[in-house]
Amino acid sequence: MATESPAGTAANPRERYRVQVREEVKRHAWEQIAANGVTALSLNAIAKEMGMSGPALYRYFAGRDELITELVRDAYRSLADTVRAAHGLGVTVVGLASVIRGWAIADPQRYLLIYGTPVPGYHAPDDITAISNEILAVLLEVCGGGPQDPETPFEAFLQMKNGWAGALPAPSPAVHRALSFWTRTQGVLSLELAGHFTPMGIDVELLLAEEVADL
Amino acid sequence: MATESPAGTAANPRERYRVQVREEVKRHAWEQIAANGVTALSLNAIAKEMGMSGPALYRYFAGRDELITELVRDAYRSLADTVRAAHGLGVTVVGLASVIRGWAIADPQRYLLIYGTPVPGYHAPDDITAISNEILAVLLEVCGGGPQDPETPFEAFLQMKNGWAGALPAPSPAVHRALSFWTRTQGVLSLELAGHFTPMGIDVELLLAEEVADL
DNA sequence: AACGAATGTGAGAGGGTCTAACTATGGCGA
DNA sequence: TCGCCATAGTTAGACCCTCTCACATTCGTT
Known part of the structure; x- marks a missing residue:
């Protein structure tokens, strides 16, 4: 050392x-x-x-944990780069969802290392959460535009807690759309990668597209 | 023996x-x-x-794996019973989502044992996938009603593959709503339980409610 | 050329899964 | 009631793992 x-x-x-x-x-x-x-x-x-x-x-x-943390960092980095590149090419929400799905399917365990089961006590180091925020920022840009004022209770909640720690710097409807995009994509992907769709033989790409289309 | x-x-x-x-x-x-x-x-x-x-x-x-399989079975059973009971009380989609979230939060690792990172080779025994289908059946009932004919490409896809192995026996729009309900709930919960919302201090209950409200 | 830090080694502590051979226990039929 | 024998529990041990420690080696730098 x-x-x-x-x-x-x-x-x-x-x-x-x-x-x-x-x-x-x-x-x-x-x-x-x-x-x-x-x-x-x-x-x-x-x-x-x-x-x-x-x-x-x-x-x-230093040990197994440090190696894993390093791998998590690299995985986040890879996803952030992928997302940013797609955004740079001016992709739509549907396109972005497809890109993310492609990234996940390319190496399911890499995706699951980030978004799968966490160890109860574990807290990621700050630089990793920073990369996570980087991804969220791109999402916010893609979901930007539209109304400025809250239109639902949840958006009112977001508006209210604006300025608090962890608040995203964007109009609440955009934040809402970004969060919905994120949760819906995660939902479809986590179920697909865990194999819960396999027995039904679903066209996941199509399902995902329609899930995020109206955002 | x-x-x-x-x-x-x-x-x-x-x-x-x-x-x-x-x-x-x-x-x-x-x-x-x-x-x-x-x-x-x-x-x-x-x-x-x-x-x-x-x-x-x-x-x-017989070994660690058999114990885990048994735990997975019990977890599925518990969730299926919870969902069925809620349905019996005539709950709405928003209420059902809330019930599922309550079940997940009560023991996050139990939820993650089912829907978290799977072991690559693992295939659940048939009686466990049967319980999973039981849950889906309740979802289909809750999401029943509404139009009979497909209204989106994905619903057309569902219609087309009707009768195939693994096809759900319900009108395609209902199947679509049930799947959306399931993926959206999973998305919110998997992110919440993995702690990805913690730094933003989001009202997850509210977010989830609005995610499934229009189904 | 030689110093010293960085690198690699084997031994070993302590944990895990799981098998195998052995002992003890207690329900059941005679 | 008695004794059989399946069942439950034991220890020993093979074979993984992580990780520490003391030691040997290598190789860049001065």
């Missing part, structure tokens, strides 16, 4: 090797997760796959 | 003791799950809490 490089890439060949190994560890970790879920993630197994013996990995990650 | 009692309670005092122990194991299991999530569930720890040593529990459950 020494010269943590300040920001970008490091000059130190030591440090360079370090990030390379960390990256390879994460690759193996994602493979394990994709195959068998987070619970099956094993530092030991990764070490053996990489040809080193057990405790060596603890030079690179 | 002998006289599996045919249906109801058993006369065998042996068998009676057996179900009593199984029940106590499950109580401890739920406590552990509520406290630390499924991953922390440990047969060993339960055995020690019950004053017996490790492998004794394997007389009662």
Whole structure:
């Protein structure tokens, strides 16, 4: 534990090797997760796959939890980038929902690592919640426009608590639409990825599209 | 492994003791799950809490997975009963959503055991999917009434695949409403229970009510 | 060339699942 | 009432896991 490089890439060949190994560890970790879920993630197994013996990995990650936190961070980062890119291309709400679904389906366990069952005590570090807010901000932009004043009890509630901690800086109807977009997308995806639609053979893309179309 | 009692309670005092122990194991299991999530569930720890040593529990459950399956079954059963009871009291969609939310909040990990992150390979036994369908059936009744003919592309899709395996026996608009109800409720709840709303301090009850109000 | 930090090692503590062989207990039929 | 034997419980142990510690090695830097 020494010269943590300040920001970008490091000059130190030591440090360079370090990030390379960390990256390879994460690759193996994602493979394990994709195959068998987070619970099956094993530092030991990764070490053996990489040809080193057990405790060596603890030079690179303080423990299993830190590795997982890192993976969560990367997953959020990936989703935020995906969402932002789609927004940059001027996509509609329906299009955005489809993009998010595509991202989720590409690696269900990656999605579930973020939005699946959380460990009761766990609190994500601040920089991760920041990425989450970044995603919400894009949603707010996509759902922007429309009326300024609250039109439903929930929007009145949002208006009322405006200025409080955690309040989103946007007109309450837009916030409402963004939240609805988010919850509806999550609802469809979490059920689809958990396989609850499989026996009914539903066209999930179509269902999702209609769920968010009128937002 | 002998006289599996045919249906109801058993006369065998042996068998009676057996179900009593199984029940106590499950109580401890739920406590552990509520406290630390499924991953922390440990047969060993339960055995020690019950004053017996490790492998004794394997007389009662073939393994950790069978215990979990049993817990999943009980959770589904509990939710199905709750939903059916609410329906029996003639509740509206908004009321039903509230009841489901109450059930989920009462024990978040119980909800997440059903609708949270699934293990990739896992397939629930048939009797469990049957309970799931039971819940869906109540939803279909609550969402019944209204038009008979499809009014959207998704409803046309549902109509088209009517008669196929897994098709719900109801007019497509009702099926659509039931599915929307289900996905929207899931969306709000999965985000709430994962703590994604906490930093914003949202009135989730109100949000959920408005999400399902127009179904 | 040699110092010293970073890296990798094996041993081992402590936890988990689960199997196998052995002992003790208590319900049931004779 | 007595004894059989299925059932319940035990310990030992194989094999995972996470993670710590003391030690050996490597390699960039001075």
